[in-house]
Amino acid sequence: MKISDVTGILKKNTLTVQSIKNPFEDYHVITLDIPRDLSWEAGEHGVFTLPGRKVSGKPFRPFSVSSIPEEGKMLIAARANEPISDFKKQLFSMSKGDQVNIRGPFGWFKIQDNHSPVVMITTGVGITPMRAISKNLEHEETRPIHLVHSSPSKHLYRDTFEEISKKNRDFHPVFTSSKEETIETYTALAKIHGNDAHYYLSGKPKIIQATKTELNKLGIKDSQIFNDPYRGY
Numbered sequence: 001m002k003i004s005d006v007t008g009i010l011k012k013n014t015l016t017v018q019s020i021k022n023p024f025e026d027y028h029v030i031t032l033d034i035p036r037d038l039s040w041e042a043g044e045h046g047v048f049t050l051p052g053r054k055v056s057g058k059p060f061r062p063f064s065v066s067s068i069p070e071e072g073k074m075l076i077a078a079r080a081n082e083p084i085s086d087f088k089k090q091l092f093s094m095s096k097g098d099q100v101n102i103r104g105p106f107g108w109f110k111i112q113d114n115h116s117p118v119v120m121i122t123t124g125v126g127i128t129p130m131r132a133i134s135k136n137l138e139h140e141e142t143r144p145i146h147l148v149h150s151s152p153s154k155h156l157y158r159d160t161f162e163e164i165s166k167k168n169r170d171f172h173p174v175f176t177s178s179k180e181e182t183i184e185t186y187t188a189l190a191k192i193h194g195n196d197a198h199y200y201l202s203g204k205p206k207i208i209q210a211t212k213t214e215l216n217k218l219g220i221k222d223s224q225i226f227n228d229p230y231r232g233y
């Protein structure tokens with residue numbers, strides 16, 4: 001981690017809600033208007049609070065940013081997770097024009113270089129930073145870029161990943177629906193790319209740890225694995 005990965009926490013902004021959508025199940029996607037001078041790097045997250053609202057329990061939540069500044073908006077996504085916390089109840093019931101506060105974006109979950117093959121592996125809502133990273137690599141056709149997204153039924157942002165794969169022949173998303181299929185898919189990628197690739201894992205800490213253990217068993221060194229655990233889950 002570099003100092004510059006965390007100094008972004010000093011940035012403070014108030015963002016306006018453009019829309020809150022519930023695309024399927026308990027997934028919610030929040031689109032926020034951004035000030036012209038707010039920038040961030042793909043893979044970073046912000047720490048969000050709800051100004052002027054009394055929230056019972058922890059009054060803040062970190063969320064990864066799913067969009068890149070070039071899109072002119074900030075996208076974040078979260079699941080309700082029964083029993084829904086008061087923070088998420090209040091966040092998901094906001095209307096267009098309501099405001100949220102953000103510290104950041106900042107973070108250390110970033111593409112490490114411009115030549116190593118990229119293998120992104122994630123489950124469920126862990127997909128959030130991978131959308132920003134994939135958008136950022138949309139026009140980069142110099143190395144293989146793989147995404148393995150596991151989710152039992154629908155896959156968040158699937159249409160975006162399929163669009164990117166139409167534009168970039170080196171971008172290969174795979175959508176899996178079971179643990180076995182997911183392991184089989186990334187095992188095949190680890191056998192092809194071995195320690196030449198960088199492996200990026202995001203989502204619940206337990207799942208990240210399990211995936212890391214599997215990759216280690218396949219001979220992938222810790223130095224090739226980068227992760228973004230959603231501490232708090």
Ligand SMILES: Cc1cc2nc3c(=O)[nH]c(=O)nc-3n(C[C@H](O)[C@H](O)[C@H](O)COP(=O)(O)OP(=O)(O)OC[C@H]3O[C@@H](n4cnc5c(N)ncnc54)[C@H](O)[C@@H]3O)c2cc1C
Nearest residue numbers: 045061062063064077078079081085125128230231232233
């Ligand atoms: C760097 C980073 C990035 C992140 N990015 C994202 C993101 O993009 N999207 C996202 O959704 N999350 C993200 N998170 C996690 C997020 O900040 C929250 O911790 C997470 O969404 C859970 O919040 P919550 O309000 O649902 O649960 P919390 O209230 O924080 O509770 C934590 C856990 O305990 C469980 N729990 C709480 N109360 C009870 C109860 N009474 N009985 C049983 N279980 C209970 C909840 O179901 C939940 O799983 C990120 C975290 C980090 C650190």
